[in-house]
Amino acid sequence: MVAGMEAWAVLGAQGRVRLATVIEFVVSWFIGVPLSAAFVFGFNFNLESMVASLTIAYTVGANVYLYTLFTSDWEALSAVVVARNVAEGVLYDEFDWDDLPSNIQEAAATLGYTEELWNNDQEPNTSDKEWDMLTDEEKKAAAVLGFNRKKWDMDSSTGSETGGKGYDDMDWSDLPQNVKKAAQTMGYTESMWNNDQDCPLEDKKWRELTSEQKNAAKILGYNRRLWDKGSDGLPSYDHLNWAQLPSEVRDAAMYLKYSQNIWDSDGESPLEEKEWQELTSKQKEAARVLGYDQLKWDDDTDDSDSNSQDECFEDAQESFDEAKSTSHDGTAIPASKSFDNDTAPSHGINRGKDNSKCCDESTVEPIEYDEDASWRKLPEKVQAAAIVLGYTKEIWDKDKEPPTCDKSWNALTTEEKRAAQVLGYNKEKWDDDDSDDSSV
DSSP states (O other), rough: HHHHHHHHHHHHTTTTHHHOOOOOOHHIIIIHHHHHHIIIIOOOTEEEHHHHHHHHHHHHHHHHHHHHHTTOOOOHHHHHHHHHHHHOOOOTTSGGGGGHHHHHHHHHHHHOOOOOHHHTTTGGGGSOOOOGGSOHHHHHHHHTTTOOOOHHHHGGOOTTTTSSSGGGGGGGGOOOHHHHHHHHHHHHOOOHTTOOOOOOTTSOOGGGHHHHHHHHHHHHTTHHHHHHHHHHOOOOOTOOOOOOOOHHHHHHHHHTOHHHHHHHTTTGGGGGOOOOSSSSOOOOOHHHHHHOOOOHHHHHHHHHHHHHHHHHHHHHHHHHHHHHHSSSTOOOOOOOOOOOOOOOOEEEEEEEEGGGGGGGGGGGGOOOOTSSOOOSSSSSHHHHHHHTTOOOHHHTTTOOOGGGGGGOOOGHHHHHHHHHHTTTTOOOHHHHHHHHHHHH
């Protein structure tokens, strides 16, 4: 009986309490009870029959327990227990690689994680596979990290919903304060949230989000895999350097004229200038390996202007965010300069744009806005540009101009020139306005 009790405890520790209970029930009622009845009523053994039947029954039960233990797949059972713990809140997402338990670290390595990927919140290439595409070893590793088929494949259907933590079913007023703040960081308003409108940032890739936005997205239940899968469902390898690329992806990149130097420096492949229909069949096949289809390839070519402009104004946006955090009402401060619609030349697709050209006034496209509108209604990029030029809420509302407007174009800093271009200015128009103001 002692051996049986210990075996029952081990089975319970494996997370197999139900199995252990079933074995005990069967042994007691289908072996112990019938034997006792037979010995008492058939052989008239009385008390001895009770002891004998229980001894036989529990000996059989102990042997069944021991057989079950010795034939167990301990690794798979351990993964199940860990997965249950994860479901109950034991998460490792916020752990550094060195702080992970050894079994979690081994499972993560099996799925393709490295210390660099894990600590930088990046995902391995296995995250782009569906559950059925994983090897048995990868499925076991995924189970150790808390995944099952449903959880692993869930990211394919998340779309633009608010992640996997159930907040999308809550009204704005019911959200925890930190979740509400995260939703605001992602561009939600109370009206948008309560009316199930899409996240304003849903068209951005994970790598295009600011650090603050990534942290907010995590609070809402996203990681890079969930976010990027929701946008177009296609794999992306832009976040990996050449050495981290899977061999088949690296071969495809080489076929598309990439080299290690071009890839790691975000340089351009000559083929990026071509439209999808201009690629050969093998080039299209290689592009698909890199995560492209016709729509994504051609759209990336068409959208290169706006992508370049976004990169140019990353510093301006940081200034805008700082201003929002320090203003008395937590909002931004825009400009009052008007604009004319200059054009901007295009560059290649997402990988490998020459960002040094951002300083050239011809590469920043102005953003249309109503100069008579209140500052609250201006586009965010216009607000960011205005802050760079020195505008404040008071200056805007009183239709005044900051000291920057007294400078000539050549006296402006590079960042100020970029901001002025967003507002529709070039050298000629800026200096003409300055001379008009002086004459007045």
